[in-house]
Amino acid sequence: MVHARQALTPELFGHEAQAVVARTRQILILACGTSYHAGCVARYWLESIAHMPTQVEIASEYRYRASVPLEGTLVITISQSGETADTLAALEHAQALGMCDSLSICNVPESSLIRASRLRFLTRAGPEIGVASTKAFTTQLAALFLLALVIAKARGRLSMSDEQTWVEQLRHLPAAMNEVLACEQAMIEWAQHFAARDHALFLGRGVHYPIAMEGALKLKEVSYIHAESYAAGELKHGPLALVDEAMPVLAVAPQDALISKLQSNLEEVRARGGRLFVIADRDSAMVSSDGLQIVKLTDHAGLLSPILHVLPLQLLAYHTALVRGTDVDKPRNLAKSVTVE
Numbered sequence: 560m561v562h563a564r565q566a567l568t569p570e571l572f573g574h575e576a577q578a579v580v581a582r583t584r585q586i587l588i589l590a591c592g593t594s595y596h597a598g599c600v601a602r603y604w605l606e607s608i609a610h611m612p613t614q615v616e617i618a619s620e621y622r623y624r625a626s627v628p629l630e631g632t633l634v635i636t637i638s639q640s641g642e643t644a645d646t647l648a649a650l651e652h653a654q655a656l657g658m659c660d661s662l663s664i665c666n667v668p669e670s671s672l673i674r675a676s677r678l679r680f681l682t683r684a685g686p687e688i689g690v691a692s693t694k695a696f697t698t699q700l701a702a703l704f705l706l707a708l709v710i711a712k713a714r715g716r717l718s719m720s721d722e723q724t725w726v727e728q729l730r731h732l733p734a735a736m737n738e739v740l741a742c743e744q745a746m747i748e749w750a751q752h753f754a755a756r757d758h759a760l761f762l763g764r765g766v767h768y769p770i771a772m773e774g775a776l777k778l779k780e781v782s783y784i785h786a787e788s789y790a791a792g793e794l795k796h797g798p799l800a801l802v803d804e805a806m807p808v809l810a811v812a813p814q815d816a817l818i819s820k821l822q823s824n825l826e827e828v829r830a831r832g833g834r835l836f837v838i839a840d841r842d843s844a845m846v847s848s849d850g851l852q853i854v855k856l857t858d859h860a861g862l863l864s865p866i867l868h869v870l871p872l873q874l875l876a877y878h879t880a881l882v883r884g885t886d887v888d889k890p891r892n893l894a895k896s897v898t899v900e
Contacts, residue, residue: 566726567705567708567709567712567717567722567726568709569709569713571680571705571709572662572678572679572680572706572709573662573677573678573679573680575677575678576662576678576709577713579633579660579662579677579678580633580709580710580713581713582631582660583611583631583632583633583660583710584612584629584630584631584632585611585612585613585614585629585631585632585633586605586611586612586613586614586632586633586634586635587613587614587616587632587633587634587635587653587658588601588602588613588614588615588616588635588636588637589616589618589621589634589635589636589637589646589649589650589653590615590617590618590636590637590638590646591617591618591619591638591643591645591646592692592776593639593691593692593695593696593773593776594637594638594639594643594646594692594696594699595615595617595618595637596696596769596770596772596773596776597637597696597699597700597703597769598615598635598637598703599615599768599769599772600700600703600766600769600770600865601613601615601635601700601703601704601706601707602614602615603765603766603862604703604704604707604766604862605703605706605707605710607862608707608708608711608716608717608862609707609708609710609711609714609716609717610711610714610716611707611710611714616649618636618643618645618646618648618649619645619649621649621652621653622645622648622649622652626656628653628656628657628658629658632653632658632660633660633661633662634650634653634654634658634660634661634662635661635662635663635664635706636649636650636661636662636663636664636665636672636676637663637664637665637699637703638663638664638665638666638670638672639665639666639667639684639687639692639695639699640665640666640667640670641663641665641666641667641670641671641672641673642667642670642671642672643672646672647671647672647675650672650675650676651675659677660677660678661675661676661677661678662676662677662678662679662680662706663675663676663678663679663680664679664680664682664699664702664703664706665679665680665681665682666681666682666683666684666687666695666698668681680702680705680706682695682698682699682701682702683698684698688888689887689888689889690780690888690889690890690893690894691777691780691781691876691887691890691893693777693873696773696869697736697866697869697870700865700866700869701729701732701866704725704729704862704863704866705729708722708725708726728860728861728863729863732863732866732867735857735860735867736866736867736870738856738857739856739857739867739870739871740870740874742854742856742870742871742874743874743878745854745871746854746871746874746875746877746878747878749836749852749854749875749878750875750878750879750881750882751882752807752834752836753778753782753784753807753875753879754782754784754879754882754883756784756805756806756807757784757785758784758785758786758787758801758805758806759775759778759784759785759786759787759806759807759808759809760786760787760788760789760798760801760802760806760807760808760809761774761775761778761786761787761788761789761808761809761810761811761872762788762789762790762791762794762808762809762810762811762821762824762825763788763790763791763810763811764790764791764792764820764821764824765815766862766864766865767811767813767815767864767865767868768788768790768791769865770811770865770868770869770872771788771789771809771810771811772788773869773872774786774788774809774811774869774872774873774875774876775787775788776788777872777873777875777876778872778875778876778879780876780890780893781876781877781879781880781885781886781887781890782876782879782880782883782885783883783885783890783891784879784883791810791820791821791824791825792820792824794824794827794828795824795827799827799828799831802828802831802832802833803831803832803833804832804833804834806833806834807833807834807836808825808828808833808834808835808836809835809836809837809838809872809875810824810825810835810836810837810838811838811868811872812825812837812838812839812843812845813839813840813859813860813864813868814839814840814842814843814859815859815861815864818843822845825837825851829850829851832850833850834850834851834852835850835851835852836852836854837851837852837853837854838854838856838868838871838872839853839854839855839856840855840856840857840858840859840864841855841856841857841858841859842858842859843855854871856868856871
């Protein structure tokens with residue numbers, strides 16, 4: 560087994576990575592759809608672990624915006640196929656502005672995005688047949704977490720003990736993910752309720768807000784249910800008007816520093832007759848009751864928790880689609896690789 564101090568080196572991302580990381584002062588992430596959500600999670604990791612200022616942009620918006628290029632920017636593009644037209648065009652736009660340091664996180668070795676980037680990291684998720692990205696998303700997250708550790712180490716922000724701890728937790732991820740998959744029966748039961756509805760709200764806070772975004776996207780993609788995601792603190796600033804007994808509200812609620820804030824948001828939902836579905840950690844004090852269904856996963860996984868908490872949401876979307884009889888692998892109007900604008 561490779562020791563942690565040997566495992567976390569910039570060279571994981573290409574032979575020029577050490578020099579690129581040394582001159583990086585901020586990061587710009589460009590992506591679309593599910594890959595954009597992975598970038599939003601990565602922003603929390605890069606800023607909290609590596610103390611690296613990070614901006615995340617929807618590629619199709621960035622390419623048409625009069626943005627201000629900053630010296631020392633590392634441009635990170637994320638794509639399953641590496642052929643996403645908007646992401647490729649956004650990278651070309653950034654390079655035209657003078658931001659030449661680029662890193663592609665991708666699943667396809669010979670893709671256009673890989674060829675256009677100075678650095679690259681292959682997620683090696685294997686062929687993903689369905690249009691809706693699942694394993695590509697979790698491998699993107701793992702790659703981005705690894706990047707956060709590498710940059711933190713290069714900037715002197717990662718102690719030896721923390722490095723060892725994070726590497727051990729990364730190596731434990733497959734076992735933890737297998738444990739989480741035991742929640743599938745609960746997701747089958749939840750799917751019966753969601754399938755009978757036309758709308759749903761997904762809530763999360765902090766690093767789990769992008770996971771709520773991804774859960775809503777998955778439900779939309781494969782079941783054709785209108786689903787929206789919100790940072791839970793925004794609930795009282797408008798979305799609460801939508802809540803009634805016909806609007807299922809799903810919350811991603813790990814046992815982290817924001818749990819008390821999230822519980823307060825959930826009480827607002829219950830007070831208005833909303834039906835709550837909560838994805839929690841094993842040590843959560845919340846218990847199921849009338850109008851409140853809770854599924855508890857593993858022990859809290861800290862900053863790696865998003866990789867675990869997205870799995871039930873993927874399963875929920877899958878089983879809801881099965882109940883509604885929609886095509887899980889090939890949803891209407893969608894393509895696996897969006898190669899046109």
